[in-house]
Amino acid sequence: MPRKNDDKRYYLKQTKTYINLKKEVFLEFDHVSKQYNDFLAVDDLSFKVYEGDIFGFLGPNGAGKSTSIRMTLSLIKPTSGKITLLGKNIVNEREETLAQVGALIEKPDFYPYLTAQKNLEILGKISQVQKLSVKIDEVLDLVGLTSRRNSKVKTFSQGMKQRLGIAQTLLHDPKLIILDEPANGLDPQGQVDMRELIVRINKERGITVIISSHILNEVEQICNRMVIINKGKSMVEGNVSELLTGSRMKVSYVTDDNKRTLDLLTNSEFKNNINGIEKEKLTLLIEHESIPKLNDFLSNEGVKVYSIEPIRSLEEYFITMTK
Amino acid sequence: MIKLIQIELYKIFRKPRTYIGFGAIAFIVIVVNLGFLFEGEQLLGFLIESLKDKFLLSGNLINAYTMAFVILNSLWIHLPILISITAGDMISGEANNGTFRLLLTRPISRSKLLAAKFISAWVYTVLLLLFMISFSLILGYLIFGVGDLIVIKSTISILSADDTLWRFGYATIYGILSMTTVTSLSFLLSSLSENSIGPIVGTFAIIVGLTIVSTLGYALIGPAIPYLFTTYLPSWDLFFTMELNTAKLTHAIYVNLAYTIAFITFTFYYFKNKDILS
Numbered sequence: 001m002p003r004k005n006d007d008k009r010y011y012l013k014q015t016k017t018y019i020n021l022k023k024e025v026f027l028e029f030d031h032v033s034k035q036y037n038d039f040l041a042v043d044d045l046s047f048k049v050y051e052g053d054i055f056g057f058l059g060p061n062g063a064g065k066s067t068s069i070r071m072t073l074s075l076i077k078p079t080s081g082k083i084t085l086l087g088k089n090i091v092n093e094r095e096e097t098l099a100q101v102g103a104l105i106e107k108p109d110f111y112p113y114l115t116a117q118k119n120l121e122i123l124g125k126i127s128q129v130q131k132l133s134v135k136i137d138e139v140l141d142l143v144g145l146t147s148r149r150n151s152k153v154k155t156f157s158q159g160m161k162q163r164l165g166i167a168q169t170l171l172h173d174p175k176l177i178i179l180d181e182p183a184n185g186l187d188p189q190g191q192v193d194m195r196e197l198i199v200r201i202n203k204e205r206g207i208t209v210i211i212s213s214h215i216l217n218e219v220e221q222i223c224n225r226m227v228i229i230n231k232g233k234s235m236v237e238g239n240v241s242e243l244l245t246g247s248r249m250k251v252s253y254v255t256d257d258n259k260r261t262l263d264l265l266t267n268s269e270f271k272n273n274i275n276g277i278e279k280e281k282l283t284l285l286i287e288h289e290s291i292p293k294l295n296d297f298l299s300n301e302g303v304k305v306y307s308i309e310p311i312r313s314l315e316e317y318f319i320t321m322t323k
Numbered sequence: 324m325i326k327l328i329q330i331e332l333y334k335i336f337r338k339p340r341t342y343i344g345f346g347a348i349a350f351i352v353i354v355v356n357l358g359f360l361f362e363g364e365q366l367l368g369f370l371i372e373s374l375k376d377k378f379l380l381s382g383n384l385i386n387a388y389t390m391a392f393v394i395l396n397s398l399w400i401h402l403p404i405l406i407s408i409t410a411g412d413m414i415s416g417e418a419n420n421g422t423f424r425l426l427l428t429r430p431i432s433r434s435k436l437l438a439a440k441f442i443s444a445w446v447y448t449v450l451l452l453l454f455m456i457s458f459s460l461i462l463g464y465l466i467f468g469v470g471d472l473i474v475i476k477s478t479i480s481i482l483s484a485d486d487t488l489w490r491f492g493y494a495t496i497y498g499i500l501s502m503t504t505v506t507s508l509s510f511l512l513s514s515l516s517e518n519s520i521g522p523i524v525g526t527f528a529i530i531v532g533l534t535i536v537s538t539l540g541y542a543l544i545g546p547a548i549p550y551l552f553t554t555y556l557p558s559w560d561l562f563f564t565m566e567l568n569t570a571k572l573t574h575a576i577y578v579n580l581a582y583t584i585a586f587i588t589f590t591f592y593y594f595k596n597k598d599i600l601s
Contacts, residue, residue: 073428075599099430109421113337122330126429168425 024051026176026208027072032081033232034067041067043232044081049176049210049225054202056219056226056240057212064232065212066106069180072210073103086175099127102169102177107184108161112154116145116164119153120171127172139167143197158185159193166197176208177201183218195222249288249310252281256304264301270294281309327431327439328446335409335447344405344447348455351401355394356462359385386470387463388487394459395494395559403505403530403556404523405451410444410509411522414594418517418601433595441510441587448506449499456495474563482563494559497576501559504552504579505530507586514594517601530556549574552582 027049034042042064049055059065070076072083074094083090085097110119117136124132140146143163153161162182169177182198183191199222202209213219219226220240227237236243255261261282265274273290275283286294291308298305335341363385414437417423426436472487474480482490508529512522533553536544548554555575561568 070599075424075427077596077598095430095432098428101428103424103428105424105428107421109425111334111337111420111422113339114334122334123425123429125326125330126426126431128430172430 025049026051026053026086027210028082028084029068029072030082030084032068032071032078032083034064034071034076035079041232042071042078045229045232045234046081047227047234047237049208051175051208052202052206053225054198054209054211054223056223057210057229058216058219058226059229063229065229066180067232068229069103069105069178069210069212072178073101073105074098075105099172100175102172102174103180104162104165104169104178104182105180108165110153110161110164113152115150115152116140116156117149119164120168123168124171129172132171135171139170142170142201143167159187159190162186162190162194163197166194166201170201170205170207174207176210178210178212180212182211183213191218198222250275250283250285251291252283252307252309253298253305254281254307254309255298256306258282261298261303264298264303268297270297324435324439327435328442331413331439331443332446335443340412341409341447343408344451345454347401347405348451349458351397352390352394352455352459352462355459356390356466359390359393360466384470384473386467386472386484387460388469388472388482388484388491390463390467391456391459391491392472392474392563394455395498396557402451402455402502403509404527406444406448406502406505407509407512407523407526408519409447410506411513411516411526412519413440413444413510414513415516415519415522416513418599419519421601423599423601427599434591437514437591437594441507441590444506444510445503448502452495452498452502456491456498460491472563474560480563480565482565490562494562497559497562497572500576500579500583501552501556504583504586505556507583507590511586511590511593514590514597529553550578552578555579 025048029045029047032042032045033040045064045068057065057069067076071078072085072090074090074097077091086100088097090097110116111122114122117140120136120139121132124135129135136149137146140149143166145160145163145167148156148160153164156164162185166177166179166182169179179198183194186194195218198209198211201207211219211223223240225238226240226243228235253261258277258280262274262277265271265282265284270284270286273284273286273294275285277283284294295305295308417426427433469484471484472480472482474482505526509522509526512525513519516522516525530553533551534556537548537551537554555578558572558575561572561575
């Protein structure tokens, strides 16, 4: 059910989506650290998630993502710093803040000896959800598990468990959902379905989403903002498209004669952009706005360009930032 | 809170392992009763051989009370194991299954959740004990009927049939208290562990270990023995003497209460501040 309008969010009936005119900070990490004995898992981490964001939380294994997410959900206490959710301190006002959050952390684990319906009933009762049976019908329908509601969870595939995991995050009408590796263990179609589901939840229900993921393509496709962390520190935070277009990207060219093209480029103003030849494709590191100029140059030299493919994606950016 | 307890009890009684305890007790009670049915005269004859010279023994000496008394004697051995299968799984089982993440990211205080879990484990303990005693009495009654109970310890007590049932009632209440101490120990170990085997083995190891040390290592820990909860696990039998030793009973109750409070307090303190990494 769409949420009621408030003074900052507007519901568009035609498109059945929400727009945010004035964004509010939903979640803020303010110089947060977590120390385990002599290991510093999170080091002075600061970032902000705004209302309506689909926020990507990226980092290599051991970067401190899971620790940060667990601190957001008060599963782990920060050693120092402050985490606020909707202006409330997560440590001091734990229950009030958790009432606004739905989370799927790592694997979607449920009570395997109980049915999907019973699992949701238990979680709904703990969250004191009103009209629980109606709500369960609604979330099961949303994730496409209505027909399996009376099956025991131990009979579910990984994809079904993942969808049930999403369903439980929505039971209590949260304002923010946190999904830790939501596409883990899903086949390609399952990953596409999961992406679509997340976007629908964000657009149709106006729920802010934080995604921690290793599948960078996924983040690139659905997130509007992101933070990359490494060794517990924030490397970069900002708008995904701005971060990706604001630096040099890797592009591969397939021409009628790659060797001749390479010679031409070597003796041109683009010589510093040459990256090499990979799998019979000529690769260049070039600014986004310089590509038309390069195309004009090759065209004037009589080179036939069969394809231009941007390789530099979030993966490249991620590796650059976390090296 | 009531809703949380209902949820925890529902989870306990939907797990097949919960019924291991009831099944094991039913098996023990049936085997002991059948054993006495077929070999009872020899078994009893061996026990009362020395009494025959001084007493004239007649009547139904193998009866429901004898059966229940014999079965209660095994209370301190097998009941802690059966209790720890469930109580030891209450916290560590959630950690092992990964369901703690689901529960603790809900808007509910850790203390309330823990309290609901402990109360549910305690309800299970009480049900298990009540089942053991009532099933022993009922099956013994159906097979042997009722009669006087002869209790041979350092003294011999011959308790008439009309003077026995209340003793089982009080012994049950005491048994609940001592098994609550075992439940709280198992619960504490469960909060420290990420799998269920640790608390089960740990509970049993502590009980058996302390009992052995108390028996064999008197010179080493002699002064501590009156303050160990294991010393008082079999103290339910204090109700089966002609004269009740109220001083010893009171001490046993205080020791059990002190350990129970200490175990629960530590569990709550530890769990409230614990980082959930499972």
